[in-house]
Amino acid sequence: MAPHLPSHHSREARKPGKVPAAWCAAFSTAVLDHQRLISRARLSCRQAHRPVQREGPMTDVADTASPSASDPAAQPAPRHEKLSGYDTFVTQVQQACLSPGVQQALRAGLGRPLHEIPARTFAALLRRGLVPDHVYPADKRAYYAVASLIAARPRAARRADAPARGDTQLDEHSDVSAPAVPPVEMTLTSKSTAPEKASWGTSLGESLAGVSARRVSAAEPTHAVSTSADPHKVSGVEQRLHLLVRQDIDGLHRMMPGVVRQLNSAGIPVDYGRLLHDILRWPRWRDETTLRWLEDYYRTRRRTERPA
Incomplete structure (x- = not known):
C-alpha cells in the first residue's frame, strides 16, 4: 500500500522555504520500499539464471588426477619437441662414451674454450657426425662443453648407459651416430600424445x-635447531x-x-x-x-x- 503523502494544497506545503516533516518521512519510506522491491527483483533474477547443478562430478577429476594414482605404470609427460634434437645428441654422446678412448678424448675438453680444445676431442665428435652441421660457429662451444660434461660423469653413471644398448664396451671407431628414432618421428609422437602437457x-x-x-x-636429525x-x-x-x-x-x-x-x-x-x-x-x-x-x-x- 502506497504511503499517504500530504497534499501540495495543504497550508504547510504552501509556506515558502519550509518542507513538512510528515511529507519528508513519507517520501523516505516510499524510497526505501522501492529499493527493497528492486533488490528482491534482482535476487529473483539471479536465482532464475543460476545454472542447475547436476548430480555427480562436473569436473573431469580423472584428467586432473596424477597418472600414478590411476595407473601405476603411467609414463611421464613427453618431452617438448624443441628438446628432441638436444636429447638425441645427449644419447649419442652417452653411447659414444662407452668406449674408453672416446670418453677420455671428450673429457679432455672439459671447461676449455673452443680454441683450446684438443684435436682428439674434435675428432671424437666430428668423426661420428655428432655435432649438427647447421650449428652456428658461436654455438658449437655449447655442444663440446656438454659432451665433455657427459664424459666427466662418474664411472657408475656411465655404466648405467650400457644396458640400454646391450654393450659393456664399444670400440673407439664404433658408429653410434644413427639415432633409434629420427627427430621428425619423435616430434610427431610427442604431438600426438599430449602436446598441451609437453615437458x-x-x-x-x-x-x-x-x-x-x-x-x-x-x-635435520642432528641439527634441527640450527637449520631452522x-x-x-x-x-x-x-x-x-x-x-x-x-x-x-x-x-x-x-x-x-x-x-x-x-x-x-x-x-x-x-x-x-x-x-x-x-x-x-x-x-x-x-x-x-x-x-x-x-x-x-x-x-x-x-x-x-x-x-x-
Whole structure:
C-alpha cells in the first residue's frame, strides 16, 4: 500500500522555504520500499539464471588426477619437441662414451674454450657426425662443453648407459651416430600424445634445489635447531646459483664443470638435453633463462620443504 503523502494544497506545503516533516518521512519510506522491491527483483533474477547443478562430478577429476594414482605404470609427460634434437645428441654422446678412448678424448675438453680444445676431442665428435652441421660457429662451444660434461660423469653413471644398448664396451671407431628414432618421428609422437602437457625437462635451478633439499634432510636429525634458526640464511648451493646467473657466457662455461660435479656428487641427475638448450640461449636470452632457473629453484625448495 502506497504511503499517504500530504497534499501540495495543504497550508504547510504552501509556506515558502519550509518542507513538512510528515511529507519528508513519507517520501523516505516510499524510497526505501522501492529499493527493497528492486533488490528482491534482482535476487529473483539471479536465482532464475543460476545454472542447475547436476548430480555427480562436473569436473573431469580423472584428467586432473596424477597418472600414478590411476595407473601405476603411467609414463611421464613427453618431452617438448624443441628438446628432441638436444636429447638425441645427449644419447649419442652417452653411447659414444662407452668406449674408453672416446670418453677420455671428450673429457679432455672439459671447461676449455673452443680454441683450446684438443684435436682428439674434435675428432671424437666430428668423426661420428655428432655435432649438427647447421650449428652456428658461436654455438658449437655449447655442444663440446656438454659432451665433455657427459664424459666427466662418474664411472657408475656411465655404466648405467650400457644396458640400454646391450654393450659393456664399444670400440673407439664404433658408429653410434644413427639415432633409434629420427627427430621428425619423435616430434610427431610427442604431438600426438599430449602436446598441451609437453615437458621442458629439469632445469639446472631445479636440480640445485634437489641438492639443497638433501642437505637439509640429512642435517635435520642432528641439527634441527640450527637449520631452522635462520630461515633467511643463504646456503652454499644458493650462493653458487646467485653467482652463476650473473655470469656471461664465458663465466658460465668456467663454472659449469664445478656445478655439474656437485650435482653428480649428491646423486642428482642432470638433464643434459635441457642444459644444452639453456646454454645455447644464454648469449641472447640470458635474463629469461636465469629467471627460469631461479623460479625453478625456489619453487622446488618450497615444495620439498613444506611441512607435512
